[in-house]
Amino acid sequence: MAARTGGQALVDALVGHGVDTVFGIPGTHNLAVYSALAEHDVTHVLPRHEQGAGYAADGYARSTGRVGVALTTTGPAILNAAAAAAQAYSDSVPVLFISPGMPLQHPAHGNGLLHEIVDQSAAMAAVLGTSLRVTSVAEIPLAVQQAFAVMTTGRPRPVHLEIPLDLLDEVAEVAPVLPARPGTLHPDQAALDRAVSRLDAAETVAIVAGGGTFAAAAELAAVAELLGAGVLTTANGKGALPTGHPLFVGAGLQHAAARELCEAVDVVLALGTEFAPSDWWGGLPELAGKVVRIDVDATAISTNVVPDVALVADAAAALAALADRVQRKEPSALVATARAAHRAQAREEGAAWIELVDALADVVPRDAIIAADNAMAAYYGALSNLPLDRPHSFLYPTGAGTLGYGLPAGIGAKVANPETAVVVLHGDGGLMFSVAELATPAELRLALPIVVVDNGGYGEIRNEMDDRDEPIHAVALGSPDFVMLAQSLGCLGVRAQSAAEVAAAVDKAFHADRPTLIHVRERSRATGEA
Incomplete structure (x- = not known):
């Protein structure tokens, strides 16, 4: 038994379960956790949005098979991460989402406390199925052990852990709880x-x-x-x-x-x-x-x-x-x-992107990791046509089908696998969901190629409107200068005019001292250039 704050009890328990990396954003209500993190040799990665923290933890977990950890503050912060939580749930990825919650004695109908929402734990349980809310400092290690048991026994699923904010600074006697070591489930x-x-x-x-x-x-x-x-x-x-x-x-x-x-x-x-x-x-x-x-x-x-x-x-x-x-x-x-x-059909379906994919195949190692967004270049092009020989090497938001996944997931994968080549593959529309995350790998000096295949908007939805013989509208996006935007956030930026130029830029980006955004215009049905 040792006297620990709730924040210290939480971080002690995470470290005891082998956690070495946390993706999170500090806030008024989780500062006790950040104080405790400084006491341990835990890598902290600071994304620019809580959804990015969730996707980065997902990329970490998918690429390693280990639990990823996303730490937010209360209310809107954890709700910002809910889309990432839904993606992790749908694709069976073990991510622990941690947030403070309203105090133990908080009024049932609320009183206007900062970040207050009606029932944060219920909201996350509706997304994840499991949200654990502790009621004492002493319970925190047990809740962490239970969360890891859920995530590592049977089908891996994410879990939300909520700690009332008043418990994080409270001091109590805490006994550590050893990690559960699930056994192998053998067939009948x-x-x-x-x-x-x-x-x-x-x-x-x-x-x-x-x-x-x-x-x-x-x-x-x-x-x-x-x-x-x-x-x-x-x-x-x-x-x-x-x-x-x-x-x-x-x-x-x-x-x-x-x-x-x-x-x-x-x-x-x-x-x-x-x-x-x-x-x-x-x-x-x-x-x-x-x-x-x-x-x-x-x-x-x-x-x-x-x-x-x-x-x-x-x-x-x-x-x-x-x-x-x-x-x-x-x-x-x-x-x-x-x-x-299968090969013939895949190349026919991915015809608009096949030159790009073939060029990437010449420079991307077979044991690389591709962090792909929900973009046509990914699911028509790379999924069936880019050769990869490593399990869980294609990080892709299959079930929930979210946009904005690729970049932060690639950050998480590169942090977890620093010696492995990691490539991010994005569309322009999806990148705008998480474009602020360019600043994160720039500060970390990650050699991360980020290929942006630009069709001027939501190309898939534009094509679906066309297929339905309905008016095509609300799908075209302005064309920001992605190269200058990347440079303003500390990345390198390259404009590529051909698949060969993209591949050459990717090969160079593997050895750069920071991320490289590589922008290329798509020639497809969505752009009228098929």
Whole structure:
């Protein structure tokens, strides 16, 4: 037991759980936490907006598999981070959002205290599902332990932790709470027997690998090779199997080739994926009676697709168990056919961006991290066409589909992986959501290329209006001088006239002493230059 303020108890508990980096913005109500942070060897990253703090913590977590931490003050500050919290929830990313809350004895109907909102914890619980509000200083270490247990047991989900602001300066005797060390969830033997039987009886198998394969890349490759199975990945699963592997069919499930392969094979082995419409843009394939599904989340194992065999287990553990028992098969001709079709369809869909993506592929290492915004250059261009060989190397806001994610997520990834090449890929509209975050990597002197593909506004929405044969309006944006804006915030800025110039600038930016914004105009349907 030791006498600690609430702020000290919080930071002690975070450090005890291995936290080495916090993305946050100080405010009147969280100063006791900042005082405690100064007592520890914790890297603090100061974004320019709380939403940026949340996205940066998300990028940190996605690229490492560790918990990211976003620290805000009360009321509007934590609500500013709510969009980032929703994105982390939808994509199963473990981020701890921490904020002070109203005092313990705060009037039920309020009294106009600074940053007061009706029910902050309820608001965050509505977004995240879990918001923990403590009622004593002594409870803080326990709440941190419980939050980490939620985030690291089963399906990783973000959590909000609220500490009444009067507790942060209060001193009390505090006992540390040791981190929970969740064990590996192994598959039920009866379910494993059924899965082995189905896989052995099948002549042809396809694998759909989602974000749940983060820590199972080696096991995925082993099982794919044993089964001769073609492997498709979701956006969040991209990189789980190296692009050059002969059984890799493609990343991105929106292409007809993905549906056709899944319908053609006898069994689809689904790993850590929810069969979400945000991945299968054209609709799910017909999968009745042919799915063997592995997921760590028992509540998600039948979401969207009811499996014929369900294994509730960690992907690595379940795949290792399958590898010990399944019979070896030779790859069928379906794999090569599907790979060629997927590649052709991806290049056709991404035609407006394919020259850029191919040029980037020549200079971006295969083990790089791409922090992509919800931009056409990302989901039509890079998702299915840019080769990456590292699990969770394509950081992309799939489920919630937020704008403004790419830049702060790239900052978080680069802070977490300083020796790894990280590239941010943005559209102009999305960049304006978080453009102030250019100042953050500039101050940190991060060698971070930021490619801005400019179509003059919200190009996807413009095209959708056109497809509906409706008036096209409210989608064009003015064209700020992004290069000068970047320079004014401490970055380097480059205007590129071609894909080759973009690639050359990116290659140079990897070795710069600060971030480099590279601006290029898009030639596409949205700009009338397709």
